Amino acid sequence: MDRASGFLPSLDEPAEPDGEVLLDALSEDGFDDQLDPFTLPFAPRLGVQPRPYQREAVRQWLANAGRGVIVLPTGAGKTVVAFMALEQVPVRALVVVPTIDLLRQWRVGLIEKAGVPAEQVGVVGGGERSLRPITVMTYDSAAMRRRDLSSFALLIVDEVHHLSAPTYRAIADKAAAPWRLGLSATLERADGTHADLAGLIGPEVYRRLPAELARKGHIASYQERRIFVDLSPDERCRYDALMAEWKWFVATRRSQFRRGSNFFEQLIRRSAHDPAARRALQAHHQARMIALNADSKIDRVEELLAKHGGENVLIFSEYNAMVHAVSRRLAVPAITYRTDSEERRLILERFRSGKYSKLVSGRVLNEGVDVPDANVAIVVSGSSATREYIQRLGRVLRPKPRDAHLYEIISRHTTEGRTARSRRPSAA
Numbered sequence: 001m002d003r004a005s006g007f008l009p010s011l012d013e014p015a016e017p018d019g020e021v022l023l024d025a026l027s028e029d030g031f032d033d034q035l036d037p038f039t040l041p042f043a044p045r046l047g048v049q050p051r052p053y054q055r056e057a058v059r060q061w062l063a064n065a066g067r068g069v070i071v072l073p074t075g076a077g078k079t080v081v082a083f084m085a086l087e088q089v090p091v092r093a094l095v096v097v098p099t100i101d102l103l104r105q106w107r108v109g110l111i112e113k114a115g116v117p118a119e120q121v122g123v124v125g126g127g128e129r130s131l132r133p134i135t136v137m138t139y140d141s142a143a144m145r146r147r148d149l150s151s152f153a154l155l156i157v158d159e160v161h162h163l164s165a166p167t168y169r170a171i172a173d174k175a176a177a178p179w180r181l182g183l184s185a186t187l188e189r190a191d192g193t194h195a196d197l198a199g200l201i202g203p204e205v206y207r208r209l210p211a212e213l214a215r216k217g218h219i220a221s222y223q224e225r226r227i228f229v230d231l232s233p234d235e236r237c238r239y240d241a242l243m244a245e246w247k248w249f250v251a252t253r254r255s256q257f258r259r260g261s262n263f264f265e266q267l268i269r270r271s272a273h274d275p276a277a278r279r280a281l282q283a284h285h286q287a288r289m290i291a292l293n294a295d296s297k298i299d300r301v302e303e304l305l306a307k308h309g310g311e312n313v314l315i316f317s318e319y320n321a322m323v324h325a326v327s328r329r330l331a332v333p334a335i336t337y338r339t340d341s342e343e344r345r346l347i348l349e350r351f352r353s354g355k356y357s358k359l360v361s362g363r364v365l366n367e368g369v370d371v372p373d374a375n376v377a378i379v380v381s382g383s384s385a386t387r388e389y390i391q392r393l394g395r396v397l398r399p400k401p402r403d404a405h406l407y408e409i410i411s412r413h414t415t416e417g418r419t420a421r422s423r424r425p426s427a428a
Contacts, residue, residue, distance in 0.1 A: 038091040038153035040133050045115035046087050050080055051218055057206040058084045066179035067202030069160055071187050073210040076218065078183040079106065082156045083114035086134070089179050091153035095136045096171060098159045100126040100341075106136045106158070139163075142171045149175040155201070157182045163200055164193040172200035222404040227304075228412040229296040239414060242287035249280035291414035292381035293322045298329055300409050304378055305330065305358060308405070312351070312374035315360040318381040326360045326380065335361040379408045381416070 050058075054077055057070045066089055072078050086093055095110075097103050103125050110116040122132030125141040135152070139162055142149065149155075155175045157163050160182030163172060172180075180201040187194050187204065198204075214221050231239055253276070257266045271278040305313060317323045320336045327334035333347050333356050350356045352373075359374075410416050 037151070040090045040092065040120075042117055042120060043115075044083070044087045044090050046080075046083055047113045047115055048080060048083075050084055051077065053208055053213065053216075053218060054081050054084060057081050057208075058088060060205040061085060061181060062088060064202060064205050066154075066181075068180075068205035069182035069184065069187065069197055069202060071184055071204060071207040073208070073213060074185045076185075076208070076213055078158070078185070079109050080113065082158075082181060082183060083109070085156070085179075085181050086114055086116075086154065089154055091179070092133045092151060093135075093154035093156060094142070094149060094152040094175065094177070095134070095156045096139055096142050096158065096163075097136060098139050098162055100138065102158060103136050103138055110134055110136070139168050139171065142174075143168050147174065149177075152177050154179040155181070157201060158184075160184045160197060160201060161187050161189055161194055164189065164196045169196070169200055222406060224406045224408075226408045226410055227300055228410050228417075229294060229300055230412050231290065231294050231414070232296065235290050235294055239287050239290045242283040242290070243415075245283040246280050246287065249276060249283075253277075288415065289319070291411040291416045292318055293325070294411045297322070297380050297409045297411070298326055301326060301378055301380060302330055304376075304407060305332075308376045311357065311376050313358045313376040313378060314374045315358070315378045315380060316382065317360065317362055320362050322380055323360050323362050330358075332358045332360045335359065337362065375402065376405045377407070379406070382408070382419070 053072075057072070058081060061068050061070060066085075070078070070081055072081070082095070095106050097106055103123060107121055107123055110121050111118050116134050120133050122130040122135035123137075124131065124135060125138035131151075141147065149171070152175065155172070155177035157171075157180070161184050162168055163182065182197060182201040187197075187207075210222070230236075254263075257263055257270075267277055267281060271281050301315060315326060315332065317326065320338070323334050323336055326332055333350075335344050335347055339347075347356065347359065351359050
């Protein structure tokens, strides 16, 4: 393996061990012949100046023999960390991503920021199928039963929390790569399977929270504010009636469910054959919908848009009904999972260029989409998932001269307040 150019242009201080040490160790153990097929025909060169925490993240990854997971907030430059890893361990690499948008984003980044010649970057997914020394592939393509992943020595997995899902963990099993890097802003999964990532790709080796990076000026300083609104008299009447039905069922039937097991999971199974359980679930869902989609929320969104009139604002809602309601009443362009790819591309491009300064969306912009920079996020409604909260906060955290703002609009005296509290991390 040719090491004439060296593998340490990005790290000013000695790393322990660095990419060259790892490669040399394999050579000393007699693995030269096995390494030769993985040698790159070019030397990657990072085209951006890495930040101190990105350097430290790569050092920690190298110190763990080039295996492990790095957790950084959205907007903190996780892809730059991957480009640095490729520069340190310049071997044939496979990058696995969850969406077509990220497939294209990584392809451009590898060429423009990682110093990879365009003809050396392959893409598999979204109708393309070209294998190259550096290949970007979707999870679905990589997980195909007959997909051969044995020709890559470095495995980079973006949004790595997806890898532990039953559908995708075969990717790690099929890959022969001795070096493995996982990237995520939101590692933890509700099903707890993120613990399996240690065996699939390596343990967590580095983590920084948004508040830590904001204090040091690496990402935007941000302010979080909860705004409470009242249900209308009609909404309050319907909400209270539905919650009374739900609470009566729980009070009279709770003893019939197993203790220590997930109550909602048991209730959903029971609803298949128990009409009372089914009615209780429906009542709870309808009450939640009233709280999440309260009419007064749109009035408050309108006030916030007026307050931030000259700024780029992203508005998020849990359900598309509210997305469309905000779009219609406030004349704001909208993106949902139903928006076709060309229309979505056009809306995002207009937001990026400044033609649009406001945009409302559902979950589709949470992850895997290259969203143009904004400095205000308004969460009209959301789930209890901490991952979703961090993803939406991350949409406004790219470095900027002024503070970013995250607003959560919550219906007063409903279960939504508890949902909002549970989704916030202990230290954002």
